[in-house]
Amino acid sequence: MKALVLAGGKGTRLRPLTHTSAKQLVPIANKPVLQYGLEAIRDAGITSVGIVVGDTAHEVMEAVGDGSRLGLEVTYIPQEAPLGLAHCVLIAREFLGDDPFVMYLGDNFLVGGITGLVDSFLAADYDAQILLTRVAEPQYYGVAELGPDGEIVDLEEKPEHPRSDLAIVGVYTFSPAIHEAVRAIAPSARGELEITDAIGWLIRSGRRVHSHFVSGYWKDTGRLQDMLECNRIVLETIEPGIAGTVDGLSEITGRVIVEPGATVEGSVIRGPAVIGADTKIIDSYVGPYTSIGEGCVLEDTEVEYSIVLGGSAIRGISRLTCSLIGRYVEVTRATRAPNMHQLMVGDHSKVQVPA
Template sequence: MQAVVLAAGKGTRLRPLTEDKPKALVEVDGKPLVEDVFDNLREIGVTEFVVVVGYQKERIIERYGDEYEGVPITYAHQREQLGLAHAILQAEPHVDHDFVLMLGDNIFRGNLGDVINRQREERADAAFLVEEVPYEEASRYGVCDTNEYGEIVEVVEKPDDPPSNLVMTGFYTFTPAIFHACHLVQPSDRGEYELPDAIDLLVQSGRTIDAIRMDGWRIDVGYPADREKAEERLREAAPPVTER
């Protein structure tokens, strides 16, 4: 299976950590964010990475070259930061079947493999890893509404009045139908092509999208404080060192 990894961001909210590097190379507990993503994807059986790069892309390309731990890498270039749906379209020429999409700035520890298995078993058009957050925080995310079967029936980007407290986490599986939906998306009020808008088009066209609840944890590393929180969680989860 191929995985598209979105790693084109500047990480302006992470400054000063991103003053001399792209967001994807910010280290958390000694490992770059994108490298943690690569390791997670390798563990669930991904056999090819398509990495969307943009800001200081040469730093990422020089570091990883054309493979990571034996997994080949193809680079797609997002020359302007115009939203996640726009970023996904840059990978379209390199993807020819179902694929995983993972944001390059999240630290995940959990049931990522369940998302792939659900799409394969149910023959869904997409499957997303979702998590519950406090209602007062839901408006910061892409919010999902589901039916009695656990299928997503609506996705709203950062709504003032969230329909639920179930939010997208940044890990998805898609069929190539998502590319057609991304082509149809119109710019949002902030001038970006939003992924939730593309997903909503899939839903409206009758596509089946399954929501898989997270069993574990994840941290979106958007600010320096998030990096500190992620490092604490990783150290708590690390096996104890035994003395010889």
Template sequence: MKALILSGGKGTRLRPLTYTGAKQLVPVANKPILWYGIEALVSAGITDIGIIISPETGTEIEKKTGDGSYFGANITYIRQDSPDGLAHAVKIAQPFLGDSPFVMYLGDNLIADDLEQYLQEFVEKKLDALILLRKVSNPSAFGVATVNEKGEVLALVEKPKNPQSNLALVGIYFFSSLIHNAIANLKPSARGELEITDAIQSLLEDKKLVSARQLKNWWLDTGKKDDLLEANRIILDTDLESENLGIIEENSQIIGRVKIGKNTQIINSTIRGPVIIGENCFLENCFIGPYSSIADNVKLSETDLEHSVILESAEVVGIHQRIVDSVIGQRAKIHPALKRPKAVSFMIGDDSQIELI
């Protein structure tokens, strides 16, 4: 059994962060989103993993993620020169996949369910495809499945204007090698892409064994700021364990579950968890509220922060208003304000500099 993680694309929904980096490397609880998928696959026993990368961000992903040894896996990188659809990604990965069954996993997805239970069903029932579904309020934004009471898939449509159900395809699929034949006969959709939903529909029309299962727990597509913040909140809420490897001054207060990295210094500040703070950070005269993630080498001074994600080497100094619901990019700098609104919210890309006047 192999796995194929799709980690290409341009990440337009997360701009400006993704003008300068891969969306799959944006951190959730100080860990790249992509790594959660790798860990989920390895936990299910799948260690031979191909990762689809784009020319724009592939080098960054490869450098950050490595050869897979960190995860107990073997990673092969496969370049997709243009984002021509999910089925196109499978097509160019065929030399890596061979005749092996495989899991296709979209690299910006996060789920709470273990993959092992679905993998076991796929193998035991000798299915040609198993798709995972979740009820959503806006099915027109997704591939949509119609299923019967037995979980058998009746039809699939990509982003329909008039959806026949509210069951969206989660970005995780199990396939036998028959999917390659279906993809070989595809024509581009109206969007100019080879759609994986069309390939699965072709399997259905050929009377192949295609089943669906609804996720039991949460699923998030982290392609937008609010989804990223929600993913950060959920991971901190469910997975964070307290640990302090930093230097905490006596006049500082740590409340609840807080994880602090090596060489981080906390001076005259209150940290109320769940909060994760990376290594080599400096915090002085700050209040850090729940559901905040602060990456390595961040400097915060006279800052009130809550429900936000601060990326590596960012600097926020002298902001006397509460910063909420914000994502602040790598090396971004926010300087003091003269006026004092009650709260501010940011979506700031890498290397930005903001002065509030």
């Protein structure tokens, strides 16, 4: 069995961060989202992986390499434009051959892995198996309607009046029959080849399309609040370890990782939290559910429930929370007249300041 991982797309909901960075490489607990998916694929016994890449191909290829570090053999498949999930299957035909495969959206975060999904698919005679989970607001997702034996009888993409609360998770398993389906469908109204249309074609053609339910936790990491929630989930499971340097004036409480080369001076860190390699925490407070990337500097600053990417510096900030700070960002206290905000903000940014 092979795997097809989708790592293209624009990541519009995480702009401006994704103007310069692949959304699949935004870190959760200092590890890229994409890596969690690749590890889940490997743990399910699949080693041959095709990764569909777009505008951020160089960055993805630099992060993953040939896959050997993760125990994988990786082939890169360029996509000229984000033309739909079914289009990814279409352009990956040569790589996939006639093997069954799992298709994994690289910005999905799934706790519990996909071994159960893969094993049940291989044990049955299905042409497609779709991973599902119950959600509170199904109108924002692709939604599946099931028959009495768990078979998929209908699919809807973000319906105004959903017929179920079963959202389609971004992990699928397919037999080679899907190749006929993606060739048979036409682009949707938004000009893309939709995987839901291809699966619908399989259903109408009498193929066996079945459901499988998420056994753990799942999030589509396309929004800030989703990233922070995933970060929280992972940090709750970490094993503490101090590989860096913590001075006698500092206080470390709870599950905290201080990576090699990091230094903590005169500061309080309350876990769960991760302090990246070669980062300096000086006279600061790092609160629960916070990940600080590599090579950062925090000085005279308070931060909690946030993600700070590598190379950034935050100085003199009294309270920073529920935030995602990109790479090589500088956040400092204004030194001019009181009650004044001085900003340099890129396109599609979101800024909250006191009135």
